[in-house]
Amino acid sequence: MQYCSQRFFQIVVLALLFVTGGARASDDAVGVYAAFQESVFQVRIIELASGSQASLGSGFIIADGTLLATNYHVVSSKIFEPEKYRIEIEKDDTSWVLDVVAVDAVHDLALLAIAEDPDADETESIDSVEPAGLVGRPFILDSGLPEKGETLYSLGNPHDIGMTVVEGNFNGLVEHRFVEQIHFSGAINPGMSGGPVVNKNSQVVGVNVATSGNQIGFLVPGSALSALLVNHQEAPSAEPLLQSIADQIASHTSSMVAAALDTEWERAQLGGVMISSSPLPWLECWGNSDKDKKAQTFTVSRGCHSGQALYLSHGFSSGYFEYEYMFFEAKSWPSFSVYQYLAQETGHAVPGNRGPTEQLASYRCLDREVENAQGLRARVSYCVRPYKKLKGLNDVFYMAVSVDRDHESVMAHYTLSGVTQASAQQLLAHFSEVLAWPSL
Incomplete structure (x- = not known):
């Protein structure tokens, strides 16, 4: 599977070279992929009774390496029916089961963490346990908006075929929306929901959320993810997730x-x-x-x-x-x-x-x-x-x-x-x- 992912990326890079006619953008895409290919995961929702995959999306490591950011809609089935579904990610034949620890249903964002081991010794001091980290380099978040026309790179796992980099442009905020979304001119495909969109400095400026086809994509602004992360770190909610969503x-x-x-x-x-x-x-x-x-x-x-x-x-x-x-x-x-x-x-x-x-x-x-x-x-x-x-x-x-x-x-x-x-x-x-x- 790792070979297939790398081979698909090589094809994407060749296509970018052909379309743009220049090496700079493709070099940037190569750099983004090389630096963060281990930090973007496919997020799978598993239906427990059948053991089969019910849906999938993408996610990426943030903060101190203990949290994965994704879209709320990728994991909502787990929130509403926790006894029916499980959230999994996998990298290099290693699997992790994740729990949802915070959500922003309005901006379609969620934070995931490695699920606690139910067999762990409850008498062990929590302070003595190092936080369980995911394998990969955490992304840095950028709360500002790019310049209009700036080249951006969307990462994710489209159609279950491996991690992909898609080049596009920032076209400002979508008009006539009460909730802010970024207009991204790039091919966001099914399975890329929840993946990061980065600038040339590999800083996250948005999160893949939806597409209208024909190179019209929509992103959650990075500022919304930054706010969710800060709220979770400074004042983690003790109320059930469903009540947080209702509020x-x-x-x-x-x-x-x-x-x-x-x-x-x-x-x-x-x-x-x-x-x-x-x-x-x-x-x-x-x-x-x-x-x-x-x-x-x-x-x-x-x-x-x-x-x-x-x-x-x-x-x-x-x-x-x-x-x-x-x-x-x-x-x-x-x-x-x-x-x-x-x-x-x-x-x-x-x-x-x-x-x-x-x-x-x-x-x-x-x-x-x-x-x-x-x-x-x-x-x-x-x-x-x-x-x-x-x-x-x-x-x-x-x-x-x-x-x-x-x-x-x-x-x-x-x-x-x-x-x-x-x-x-x-x-x-x-x-x-x-x-x-x-x-x-």
Whole structure:
């Protein structure tokens, strides 16, 4: 396997020489590989009952050599189902079993350490035991951002074929994201998640996290990893990992709600109704309209969302905010038919995040007719579902359809996932006032 890894790297270096037409970048790549090939590991998640590999990623040595950094999503299955999975790394026919010791679920980071030996003598003084180190040279972390266009090198284990170096460029931070990510123009492939991305000085400036293909990759900034490491070293958390994750998601969504409420929402006309929209740069917005001459109807809609949701585990995401408005007009229809049509059209709306039944309880809804301070009357449904394992978190779904106009109606809805009850109530109070008829 070692020969195959080195042979694949030689092919990568030849390709870099051909593409760039210069030796400097390739020399840098050779230097990075030579210095740190022993410090990057394949992280394997083993399903215990079958003894088979369930998933894999990459990780790298940091700090004093006792910690391995990787992505949270690489090891999340172990966190949520510790009795079902084991984390392993291997180098030169030597295997280590690792435990997760700290996570940052918002930035998709985790720290791993060699698992304690269950057969160790518990009477032996912990102070007398030297820390178990991994074989390899620890990477140095750089909390700053590179210059735009700077050449970077991504390391990892793509497709289970051995350690690889991929050259790319720093293209700044990704726009329209509440959580910062680096735009990296390089081929990050499956299996490289959790691997380091270094500058020409071999300092870690980012961590591989995702790809959109076509040489578009995304990195966790090195500053987030530095912060996680410092927090773990200076004030290691004594609470269970699941509670740490719950607290991190709650802090994230509370910050989103606070940012939204601290910004003055702009009034605008949508069809025949006045709506309020947030100008926050991390909200991605869209709109559409349709005029049906045969049915004599007019529909116009507008919505915004916070972009990518936070990954928690397979099929389970959170930390997401979206809202939408839809105005519907049918001047020749009977008045009650207008409300019925819009209620039916929006009745199939579902929350923007996903989650399995073992993670989420059922929605409980409160339905009533209300009139807001703008004088607009609507039938409102407010639904909440609590998380089962992440205590204190909830998903909230709000839907309102106006009932006080004969030939026109408006719908407003929002989803907020992974939120505390306090933050949910703050957003509800605000969102109740976002609609108004122009004449009022």
